[in-house]
Amino acid sequence: MTTRFTGLPSRAAAIVGASALVLGLAACSAGSGTTPETTAPAEGVVIEFDANGRPILDDAYSLQVAAAAGVEVDTTAFKKDAPYTIAAVVQGPTNGWGTTFDAVMRDAFESSGKVKDLIYVPWEFNTENQVKGVQDAIAAKVDAILLTSLSRAGLVSAVEEATAAGIPVVTCLAGVQSEAYTAEVSRDIPLMGFATADDIATRLDGSGKVVMLNGIAGADAAEFWKSGALAAFSQYPGIEIVSEQYADWDAAKALDVMRTVVAQNPDVDAVWIGGLEMGPSVIEAYEEAGVELPLLGGTNPTNGFLRLAIDKGFEFSAAPFPPGAAQACVNTVFDVLDGKPVAKYTDVIDIMDGVAPYTEKDAAKYFEADLNDDFVGPKVADIEVYINAGFGR
Numbered sequence: 334m335t336t337r338f339t340g341l342p343s344r345a346a347a348i349v350g351a352s353a354l355v356l357g358l359a360a361c362s363a364g365s366g367t368t369p370e371t372t373a374p375a376e377g378v379v380i381e382f383d384a385n386g387r388p389i390l391d392d393a394y395s396l397q398v399a400a401a402a403g404v405e406v407d408t409t410a411f412k413k414d415a416p417y418t419i420a421a422v423v424q425g426p427t428n429g430w431g432t433t434f435d436a437v438m439r440d441a442f443e444s445s446g447k448v449k450d451l452i453y454v455p456w457e458f459n460t461e462n463q464v465k466g467v468q469d470a471i472a473a474k475v476d477a478i479l480l481t482s483l484s485r486a487g488l489v490s491a492v493e494e495a496t497a498a499g500i501p502v503v504t505c506l507a508g509v510q511s512e513a514y515t516a517e518v519s520r521d522i523p524l525m526g527f528a529t530a531d532d533i534a535t536r537l538d539g540s541g542k543v544v545m546l547n548g549i550a551g552a553d554a555a556e557f558w559k560s561g562a563l564a565a566f567s568q569y570p571g572i573e574i575v576s577e578q579y580a581d582w583d584a585a586k587a588l589d590v591m592r593t594v595v596a597q598n599p600d601v602d603a604v605w606i607g608g609l610e611m612g613p614s615v616i617e618a619y620e621e622a623g624v625e626l627p628l629l630g631g632t633n634p635t636n637g638f639l640r641l642a643i644d645k646g647f648e649f650s651a652a653p654f655p656p657g658a659a660q661a662c663v664n665t666v667f668d669v670l671d672g673k674p675v676a677k678y679t680d681v682i683d684i685m686d687g688v689a690p691y692t693e694k695d696a697a698k699y700f701e702a703d704l705n706d707d708f709v710g711p712k713v714a715d716i717e718v719y720i721n722a723g724f725g726r
Contacts, residue, residue, distance in 0.1 A: 378567035401678035412672030416449035420470035423481040425455020429707030434656035436722035441663035460487035467491035485510040505662035525652035526561030529630040532650035540571030541602030548582040558607040587611035591618035606631030612638040637706025652690040657713035687711030
């Protein structure tokens, strides 16, 4: 299989894989999140639940997921004989999440024997780069596009152009704000925030002071994780959000932000973190201040966060955002090109082990002792795939 590259990914130390969903990074100021604020959720909101026990939320992402649920897509028009030319317009190895995603994706494509040419387009934190990548893929008349979009809104026109050109688009862990895509394989992002925040509130018996630490202001993942968490907290009138901050999914910035938060709010009961690669920074801030670590909860636990949880024995609630879902995304691409019917939307929690929210009781179960702190699980490929990608301990 030949791989062609479009652009070279820049290295950013700690942008979570979920930054796969950034909306207009230009709107995010470098100094955001340094001044504590107080946000009070609506009191006593009643959340309804569907037949599967999932909360019914009204944000844009949840509404799109609800509309796609149960829809089957006829892909016979896309059926082609292998080998294929595929364009992968994805995040790139900007951090552990992106590197894990790439390792799994490449292994799935290469081991299939069905791909002759992989056009690889890392986004370089630039929506225009992804748009150009899709347009170049259209011009190259690729057989399919695998897309992890930087912006749900920013990639709409490009995806619609690809569909109009007869090229199927499978979105993977970051979709588009349009029905033009062929299939989406992802995780219910607002639900991740809801589940972890609800667990925090339940453990606090519905009453307590909470800090919220978010990723990049305006980023899809950050805002949808946050909206889901706020929806959960809004059910409990006794929950007080004493500080809500953004730290750009950056470990160093998260530490600076939390130093201020801990100094001004040393007696909080829990910290909810939208991107647990910032979790070690939260822990460090409390240890520096000599303040007891409160209950932690949040999304996208890393191997390093789990290591600390095991070593230090603190309590937490976490919802994985699995880059290993790239394997399922690649399989969906092949199903489309085989002309098999596919689901319009697939939540990977329904098809993968280790994706459901879990607590400190399962930290040892999901920690990978042979892999380093940057790895993001669960593990779906042979361990050699991850070690060859640089995750060896």
